[in-house]
Amino acid sequence: MGILRGFDIYRVLPGVFFGFLAITLHEYSHAYAAYLLGDNTAKEMGRLSLNPLKHIDPIGLVCFVLFRYGWAKPVPINPNNFENPRTGIRIVSIAGPAANMAQCLFCLLGAKISLICLNNMLFFMFLQGMAMNIGFAVFNLLPFPPLDGSKILLSFMPIKAEAFFYQYQKYFSAVFMALIYFGVIDPLIEAPIAYISGLLLKLIGF
Numbered sequence: 001m002g003i004l005r006g007f008d009i010y011r012v013l014p015g016v017f018f019g020f021l022a023i024t025l026h027e028y029s030h031a032y033a034a035y036l037l038g039d040n041t042a043k044e045m046g047r048l049s050l051n052p053l054k055h056i057d058p059i060g061l062v063c064f065v066l067f068r069y070g071w072a073k074p075v076p077i078n079p080n081n082f083e084n085p086r087t088g089i090r091i092v093s094i095a096g097p098a099a100n101m102a103q104c105l106f107c108l109l110g111a112k113i114s115l116i117c118l119n120n121m122l123f124f125m126f127l128q129g130m131a132m133n134i135g136f137a138v139f140n141l142l143p144f145p146p147l148d149g150s151k152i153l154l155s156f157m158p159i160k161a162e163a164f165f166y167q168y169q170k171y172f173s174a175v176f177m178a179l180i181y182f183g184v185i186d187p188l189i190e191a192p193i194a195y196i197s198g199l200l201l202k203l204i205g206f
Helices: 009-036 058-067 085-116 120-140 148-154 159-167 169-181 185-203
Strands: none
Touching: 009 085, 009 120, 085 120, 085 148, 085 185, 120 185, 148 159, 159 169, 169 185
């Protein structure tokens, strides 16, 4: 009973729902962008799908619900199938965070309607969805592997630097996980999340 006492179903259930939705559409957008650019790798591996189970990493989802940022299974792509590999990587990488910001705008609209209807429960549920999507988008744009931001950054770097990075990617990823564990990442994303959230809330007069 002591454990359940702190369990808030009205916070957890919307968090799980928006977490599944945010991660699923994020990864689907990566796969769909790659498909449009001529790469069928994700489609052939069953990742061009709106089935959350195709994309969910259980630990990443738990972190996403609890801390507003997490991760999913990476979408496999083959840049060699793109007409311009580097441009293709940029487009595919930005597609995921862009999908989250689109969901964020949907949640913003839902929050506005909830305000008009004086439904506080729905209002705070949509605010939670908005915050989670902003957090997921900002987190994934950090320039650390294996996040989308690292792929975007590498697509602008010299070929030798890119090769060096991929050669030692697993070590960079380990350093990144350590930074998360010791709370170094939080200050890097809190400011942009708060700034974006503030701008959007002003749009609905809150």
